[in-house]
């Protein structure tokens with residue numbers, strides 16, 4: 001088969017069937033649902049809209065599909081999960097983040113499942129997996145981003161509770177979440193951090209509207225804790241293991257963000273090919289110009305390289321290997337490469353690509369963020385060099 005940028009997965013019948021079913025759901029149901037309601041990537045989303053997507057995706061078997069069968073999933077391999085994630089963003093659907101449960105759902109819970117007690121599973125994580133509750137993950141503070149150890153949110157043991165005080169920023173999904181996984185410093189300690197499951201309607205906890213990032217998506221929130229009491233049973237994992245839990249989750253997320261970026265860049269490529277065929281300049285379509293063909297060739301090559309390394313790393317993860325270094329390499333390369341693709345797409349679209357609200361312009365702003373979100377380019381380089389040199 002000749003190479004195409006839209007993979008067909010002929011070598012894996014289960015994945016091929018899933019991808020085809022996902023494409024049908026996105027094109028025939030989700031995108032028309034968004035159009036009817038005027039939902040765009042920058043819309044403020046309400047819980048009813050999101051729950052509709054969670055429930056429908058669960059009915060179709062997509063919500064939490066990567067979880068093991070005993071938790072209601074299909075135990076997908078990471079390579080298969082990456083393939084589905086790429087399809088979601090490649091579709092251009094504004095609500096694609098809610099189909100597998102990235103935003104507030106089972107994928108946000110992710111690896112923390114393995115630290116949960118039976119009671120925490122029943123009360124917090126299973127309802128998320130069923131699409132009944134939503135969660136966010138809160139580690140970042142205004143003065144503690146890359147340097148998370150600077151965090152000033154504290155947890156003070158008091159009887160059979162912990163008392164939280166502090167202010168978390170940029171928690172994705174917080175505006176519609178029911179609870180948060182919060183990492184806090186143990187009071188009186190310089191180096192011990194713990195993770196807690198915190199109900200967002202607890203006395204002493206407030207969810208504030210977050211800053212709107214350049215993508216225009218309105219999905220971030222701040223969490224403010226003022227003497228907020230959390231039952232001791234809500235400690236996740238052991239005392240002092242909070243950063244290990246948080247950073248372990250971030251390592252996996254660094255890899256799992258990559259296919260979403262590749263899908264968004266593939267969307268920019270599709271739009272660029274279509275535009276360069278239809279736009280006429282100097283008596284011929286743009287596509288006839290070798291300068292435009294070269295841009296498309298560079299874009300396709302970046303996409304192929306990014307996808308190849310992400311899939312190779314996901315395959316290593318499926319074999320149970322440690323991917324701490326490669327996850328950083330993948331996120332570093334993919335975020336830079338996909339941003340280059342988006343930049344070329346804007347260039348090919350000329351003024352159309354600069355027009356506020358055009359899809360290419362939206363993809364460009366979204367992809368720009370991922371050279372910072374879930375680890376900046378510089379932090380990835382630090383981690384790679386530290387591990388290898």
Ligand SMILES: Cc1cc2nc3c(=O)[nH]c(=O)nc-3n(C[C@H](O)[C@H](O)[C@H](O)COP(=O)(O)OP(=O)(O)OC[C@H]3O[C@@H](n4cnc5c(N)ncnc54)[C@H](O)[C@@H]3O)c2cc1C
Nearest residue numbers: 137138139140145146147170171172213374375376378379
């Ligand atoms: C849309 C969005 C969603 C987010 N979602 C979440 C979420 O759900 N939960 C959550 O907890 N956080 C979330 N974040 C926070 C995000 O992970 C941080 O923004 C990121 O970790 C970087 O931290 P910072 O922005 O404070 O930058 P800083 O750490 O202040 O970095 C500023 C600059 O300094 C550089 N720098 C810093 N330290 C070093 C160093 N040692 N070596 C070299 N260069 C360095 C950085 O690379 C960067 O260029 C989100 C952010 C955004 C924008």
